[in-house]
Amino acid sequence: MKTMFQKIWERHEVVPETADTPAVLYIDLHLVHEVTSPQAFTMLRAQQLRVRRPELTLATMDHSTPTRTAQVFGGAPITVESAAQQIGELEKNCAQYGVELFDLRHRLRGIVHIVGPELGLTQPGKTVVCGDSHTSTHGAFGALAFGIGTTEVAHVLATQCLLQRRAKTFAISVGGRLAAGVTAKDLILAIIGRTGVGGGTGHVLEYRGEAVRALDMEQRMTVCNMSIEAGARAGLIAPDDTTFEYLAGRPCAPSGSAWDDAVAGWRSLGSDPGAVFDRELALDGSALEPMITYGTNPGMVMPISGTIPSQPDDLEFGKALAYMGFEAGAPIRNQPVNVVFLGSCTNGRLSDLRAAASVLRGHRVARGVQLLVVPGSQQVKAAAEAEGLDRVFIEAGGEWRESGCSMCIGMNGDNVGAGQVSVSTSNRNFEGRQGRGARTLLASPLTAAASAVRGQVTDPRELLNG
Amino acid sequence: MEPIRQFRARTVAMPQANIDTDQIIPARFLRTTVRAGLGEKLFADWRYAADGAPRPEFALNQAAAAGCEVLVAGRNFGCGSSREHAPWALLDYGFRAVISTEIADIFRSNSLKNGLLPIVVDETSAAWLLANPGCELLVDLEGSHVLLPGGRAVPFQIERFARYCLLNGVDELGYLRSQEAAIARYERRNQA
Numbered sequence A: 001m002k003t004m005f006q007k008i009w010e011r012h013e014v015v016p017e018t019a020d021t022p023a024v025l026y027i028d029l030h031l032v033h034e035v036t037s038p039q040a041f042t043m044l045r046a047q048q049l050r051v052r053r054p055e056l057t058l059a060t061m062d063h064s065t066p067t068r069t070a071q072v073f074g075g076a077p078i079t080v081e082s083a084a085q086q087i088g089e090l091e092k093n094c095a096q097y098g099v100e101l102f103d104l105r106h107r108l109r110g111i112v113h114i115v116g117p118e119l120g121l122t123q124p125g126k127t128v129v130c131g132d133s134h135t136s137t138h139g140a141f142g143a144l145a146f147g148i149g150t151t152e153v154a155h156v157l158a159t160q161c162l163l164q165r166r167a168k169t170f171a172i173s174v175g176g177r178l179a180a181g182v183t184a185k186d187l188i189l190a191i192i193g194r195t196g197v198g199g200g201t202g203h204v205l206e207y208r209g210e211a212v213r214a215l216d217m218e219q220r221m222t223v224c225n226m227s228i229e230a231g232a233r234a235g236l237i238a239p240d241d242t243t244f245e246y247l248a249g250r251p252c253a254p255s256g257s258a259w260d261d262a263v264a265g266w267r268s269l270g271s272d273p274g275a276v277f278d279r280e281l282a283l284d285g286s287a288l289e290p291m292i293t294y295g296t297n298p299g300m301v302m303p304i305s306g307t308i309p310s311q312p313d314d315l316e317f318g319k320a321l322a323y324m325g326f327e328a329g330a331p332i333r334n335q336p337v338n339v340v341f342l343g344s345c346t347n348g349r350l351s352d353l354r355a356a357a358s359v360l361r362g363h364r365v366a367r368g369v370q371l372l373v374v375p376g377s378q379q380v381k382a383a384a385e386a387e388g389l390d391r392v393f394i395e396a397g398g399e400w401r402e403s404g405c406s407m408c409i410g411m412n413g414d415n416v417g418a419g420q421v422s423v424s425t426s427n428r429n430f431e432g433r434q435g436r437g438a439r440t441l442l443a444s445p446l447t448a449a450a451s452a453v454r455g456q457v458t459d460p461r462e463l464l465n466g
Numbered sequence B: 001m002e003p004i005r006q007f008r009a010r011t012v013a014m015p016q017a018n019i020d021t022d023q024i025i026p027a028r029f030l031r032t033t034v035r036a037g038l039g040e041k042l043f044a045d046w047r048y049a050a051d052g053a054p055r056p057e058f059a060l061n062q063a064a065a066a067g068c069e070v071l072v073a074g075r076n077f078g079c080g081s082s083r084e085h086a087p088w089a090l091l092d093y094g095f096r097a098v099i100s101t102e103i104a105d106i107f108r109s110n111s112l113k114n115g116l117l118p119i120v121v122d123e124t125s126a127a128w129l130l131a132n133p134g135c136e137l138l139v140d141l142e143g144s145h146v147l148l149p150g151g152r153a154v155p156f157q158i159e160r161f162a163r164y165c166l167l168n169g170v171d172e173l174g175y176l177r178s179q180e181a182a183i184a185r186y187e188r189r190n191q192a
C-alpha cells in the first residue's frame, strides 16, 4: 500500500537514497524563467557544460516583464532597466543552449505555472521542477512538483537530475462541499490557517476528500499553488476524470492510442486505500466561509465576517498589526481598500477572471480605488477577450494588462504604494511584497472584486445575492 | 567551495519568527544576473529607511553587530520564495551560519549548496542564544555541535551528504555528473 508520493518518487529514482547519499531523482519537466536562471547558466558556462535535455526544458518570462501593452509590443521602452537586462539575458541563454523560450511577444508566454498546465506539459506522474517556490501548483495534476534554488536549476540543466531526500507525507482531507461564494482560495487559506506557515515543512501535502474531488482543475491549481505557504514544497491531488478531461486535446498531451495508455496508467497513480501518511488533518469544507488575511504572513487569516484576533502577549503579532494599520477586535469587513489586484499564478486563470467579472458586471469600482487586472498568460488574456471579460473590467474602471506576475511581486514597476491597502488574489502578504510599505490582504477573486466595488473589504456574498 | 570544518564567531539575534525571504532580500533586488553585491541589500527594508538612512533600532545596524558571522533567528527562518539570492545575500554580508529552531526547506537546501550552515537547535538553546546576542560560539561542523561560551555543546544535524560535501569542499554537481552511467541507463529504460 503506497501513497501517491511514494509511487511517483520510486518511478523516478535513478539511484535510490542511502544513509550516506540522497536519491538521484530524474526530472521530467524543467520550467525556467528570467529571475532565477541567469546565475545557473553562468555555472554551466564556467564548467563548460551543455543542457542535457533541452527538449525537457521550457523557458518563459514572467516575473519582471512589463504588463503595459506598449512596453510589451513596442512603442515604449521597458521602464525598468534592470528588468530589460534580465529579459535579454534569458533570450541569450536560451538561444545559446537550445532551450525553447516563450519570449516577451510570444502568444504562449505567461506565468510559468500557468503556461505548463495550459499546454498540457504538466501531466500526472511526472516530476516537475522550476526555480520558483509556487511550482507546487503543478501538483494539482498528480505530478510531483516543487521549487528549487538556482544551483539546483544548474544541476537539472546539466544532468536532468536532482539530489533529493524523500519527504514525509501529510494527508489533508476536506469533507463536504464548499458553499456558494466560497472558493478554492478560501479553502487553501483556511488550511494554512490551521497548519500555520511552517506546519508543512518537510512534507508533501496530499489534498483529498469530497470537497477536493468536486473542484475543477483551475481550482485544484489554486489549492496546490499555496502548499508552499504552509511550508510544504509540494502538494498533490490524485488525477481523475476531471484531470483527464482538462488534459485531453492539449497540444503537449499524448494523443491517439498513447492517450489511452497514459490514462490507464494515471488511473492507478492515486494513493492506495489504506496507505499510511506521516500526518493527517481533516476539515469540513461545508463549514467554511470566505477567508481573508489580516497580517503579514498567509497563516494570519480569518473568516471575512470575523473580528481581527487579539494576541496581547505576542510582540510580533502586535508588530504585524501595526504594519497593517489594523486594531485587534475590529471587524475586517468595511476596512478601506486602495488597490485591488486580480491575477498571479494563484488566481490568474480564466475561471478566476470570470468569477471576478461576475461580481463586477454592471458595477463601477469605488472612487479612488485602483483595480489592476493581469491575466496569467497571453492565452488566458485572449480567451478572456474572446468572451468580453476585458470589457467588463474596463467598463468597471479597471486596468486590463498583458500577462505576468506584476503586482504579486512588484518587480516590473507595478507596485502598491507605502501604507496603501491592497486586496490581492495572489499568495503572499509578506511585508513589502507588493511594494515597500504595502499592506496586502489575500483573498479570492470574488472577495477582491466585491471589495473593489465597495472600496472596502466586502463579503462577496452580499453582492452575489443581489 | 572551500571546506568548512569549524570556526569561531559572534552572534547577532533577530528573535522574530517566520522571517521570509522577501525580508532577507526584497524582490526588487532580484533583477540582477550576477550574485555579487547582494549583502548591501540584505534585509534592506528593515535595515534602511525609505530615504536610505540606516535605521538605528535594527539589529544589524548596532555597533555590537559589526563583524558578527552567526545569525540567530526565530522559528521558521527563510520561509517563502525559493530565491537563492537569500543565502547569497547573507553570505555576501559576512554570515557563515544561521541558527534557529526551524529552517524552511528550500532556504536550507539553498544554504547548504553555498556553504552557509543552516543550524537547527533545540528550543532551550535557541532561547538562550536569542537572549545572549553577541556571544562567541565555536561552530563545529565536524563534531556536529555548537559550543556555547560556558562550554556546553549543543548538537545539530546536517543531512549526511551535504555535510560530507561541506567538510571536504566537494561540489554536488560533480557528484551528480559522476552518476552519468546510471542516468543514461534510466533514460533508456524509461525512454525518458
Ligand code: SF4
Residues within 6 Å of the ligand: A062, A063, A111, A112, A113, A132, A134, A344, A345, A346, A404, A405, A408, A409, A426, A427
Ligand atoms: S505570480 Fe507571484 S507567486 Fe506566482 S510565480 Fe509570479 S511572482 Fe511567483
